[in-house]
Amino acid sequence: MKEEKRSTSGRTMLGGLFFIAGLIVALIVGWVVFPKVLYSQKTQPMNFSHAAHEDSACEDCHYFLPDGSYSGTPGIENCRQCHEEPMTDSEQERILVEEYIQKDREIPWLVYGWQPDNVYFSHAPHQAAELECVQCHRDVTADEEKLPILYENRWTGYSKSTMKMVECEKCHAERGASNACQTCHK
């Protein structure tokens, strides 16, 4: 009888070990492996150094159009205003001038905050509500030399930093802005 008891408690201990092993493996997979596997790393077609453009104002490239809509990702027409010819020996500037400006091709920038087609987002009311850019976008004023890697969700296709609906709703609720469907889904 005693032996049997001992044997049962040994099995329980061993069983606990298997359970804990399973738990730890799953936790490692869930917390460490999964996030790495879920996102692929994408680099921009060329680098853009915000630090190198410190002499320009943000609004030189990120501005509102006369009709009140936002200009979006800056196109090469913005770049052309200064970089019709290379201004430095930078390799990246050479790529900009030779591959894009001279060939009149837009740079296929990857957008970190790409929103779905069914979302209507306008920058204008957010600016009017005096929201800081960094509330939603990364801070590029701190001498950003290199554009960050874009983590693309392999399943959904969206960037890791694409804001989800819950974040929009939370901020709208906090600030008393409408959360009615048609506010964003027109």
Place this chain on the structure above:
Amino acid sequence: MKFGRRAFLQFAAGAVGGTLLSPLPWKLADDSAIWSQNWSWRPSPERGLVSKVPSTCLFCDGGCGIQVHLVNKKNAIYIEGNAANPVNQGGVCPLAASGCQFLYAPYRVSQPLKQTKARGDASGFQPISWEQAIGEVGAALGKMRTSGNSQGLAGISGRPRSSMFHLWRQFFSAYGSPNLFQMPSHADSLELACMLTLGHEATPAFALERASYVLSFGANLLEGWGAPARMQSVFGQWRQERAGIAQPKIVQIEPRLSLTATKADEWIAVKPGTQCALALGIAHVMIKNHLYDDFFMTSQVVGFEDWIDAGGNTRQGFKSLVMQNYAPAQVAEWTGVAAARIEEIAGQFAAQEYAVAIWGEDGGKTPDNIYSDLSFLALNLLKGNMQPGGMVSLVPPVPLEVLPEVQMDQWAYRGLQQPRLDLTQTRQLPLPGNGLYAFLDTINRGGSPYSVEMLMIYEANPVYSLAENRLIKEALGKISSVVTFTSYMDETALQADLILPNHMALERYDDVIGLPGVPYAYYAVSRPVLPPRLQTKHTGDVILALAATIGGTVKGSLPWKNFEAFLQSRVKGLAAAGTGALAGKPGVQPWALQSGQAPKSNYKNPKDLWNKLTSGLCWYGPPVDALQQINTASGKYELACVSLQNRGVNVEDAAVYLPHFAPLTPSGDAQAFPLLMMGYRRLNISSEYLANPPFMTKTLWDFLLKGNDLFVEIHPETAKSLGLKQGDRATLTTPEGEVKVRIRIFAGAHPGTVCVVHGLGHTAYDEYIQDKGININDIIEVQMDPITGMGTVWATRAQLARA
């Protein structure tokens, strides 16, 4: 230690626990909500800079100013109204809002196609080059001409309020054919009614913006009547609360409870086809109670009192005829409206200073019985609406540059001497107009004195949209060659031998000359908002190319380099006339202009005018009083149509000269077909040249169209007598044919009628359009007006039986 089954289960339990404590399942569950948004096969519009290009809508005759939203200046994504345009004031109808679906439609014709098999076989169309297409048509036209059969060319044109029609007419005249017709419209009969009464072709216009009482004899104001977007904004104004201004009263007189009737102050459910009798009944009460301007009616009008004809005989006047035949008791019997009610309406109509009577049951899509048009005009005349500054004026002509005189050679001269095919020895119409039906009838009966070798069809789909379309189908079979100029593979294009695809409405220059029923002068230009997507060619340029291929005087009569140059030349005349101005910002009110009061011109020269017109501004000018340009022999309004005397009308019948109630009897046995089938239109169903785009079809109720089943409306009493229940499947039979439908029991339908919507039941286009419901034009009957030869439509005898 052994990793057995028990150990595995313990490990798995731990793994499940660990997984649940990690973000993995929760993140995936959250992402699954947006996972489907980026499926590779899901269509996604290109992103980029959105710009707006102003232009003029060409999807109907309404002349709306539009703004087309383009992404990266090349992809149209959205059409909205131009707030600076006084006609639509920023609004658009569902058709314009769906307009981009036509641009990218899979059923667009992408290049010239030639039929190599039997007509109607879509697989037989072979692509050919434009050079070959124009060469072949040009050679065939040249051969017909030199063999003395230029009159054997016939044409059916859509878009009559466009310079394109003037170009077609110039081409046909120079070529030597009198056989150019338009798709039918209410303007056809209205023009003739004005010809009889005022002595010149014009159409009436109504100052609805300042109306205080609207007596609408079936005018479906919210379902496409007149200029649709103008009516939407006028209706909106009527229903606005304005301090110190009473809302106008709208009385809708029609058998069916239409959308307009539901929004009216009163709906008078008159018996089908008797609105004209009611108008004359109201005239009777007004005359009886002396509620009219006696001096005006006797001094400015011929035929109100008894009159003397050219032979010296005394003829009955309108007053006497109406007093004799249209007493309320009699009219009540015809119309089903109580005599006391008729007296009451007449009193209200006469008492209101800004009361107006309007009519046109089919949204302006079909000509009316000429005597109906004359009767409604007479009611307005009696009210004093045609006096200077009155509620009824004429759609003002637009002073565009007149086309150069046609150069005629012997072939053209000879061809134009030949009888037009709506007028033959067997059919002498007293008052010929746009006789498309008479033309088809001549061909179908084999009554043409010469052979029709080629038929050109421009921006029209008569095989689908012509009422009693059997007539055109039959006629096509008797014409050797059919050439269509369309952007879409529609029912008519399928029956063509050659399709010469036109640029789609957003890809081309075109114009809108005047608006139906609108009292101020209007002109607007449509310009290409984006480059042509496909290998299409502007039909105007094709006409010029054909003229150049034929050469000689035909080429000489059409001297323009291209259609754009032609349009610019027309605008020069407009600039020189100096009678109008451009509306460039919101708030311009052309309807507030008085007759002869030209607004201050705000363009420098013809080039400046052209530039402004092509940048989305429209031109407007003052109204024209109905009696301002009277051109009758008497110099007065001829209420008695004296000119019919010279037109071979049976002069024995006194009523023939006067507006009267003369319903045309539908054919078929009333026993076998005890019901009357009536068509109705909706603003969210396109029923003419353009097919109903899927965006609009989605807006239809499932008690109108469910799957592919079309519901027809019948009154509960009618349903009871026929033993039909809600949703039943039934066979609808008319003398023209039978179709399968489903039943909607609707108390708004008039007892004894079957109401069928127009615009569904296409057989061409693509899977999203074809086979949805039935096409009423397949089973509708047209009655030819004995005076004008025009095909009028009001009701067709029908029978419903459970299927």
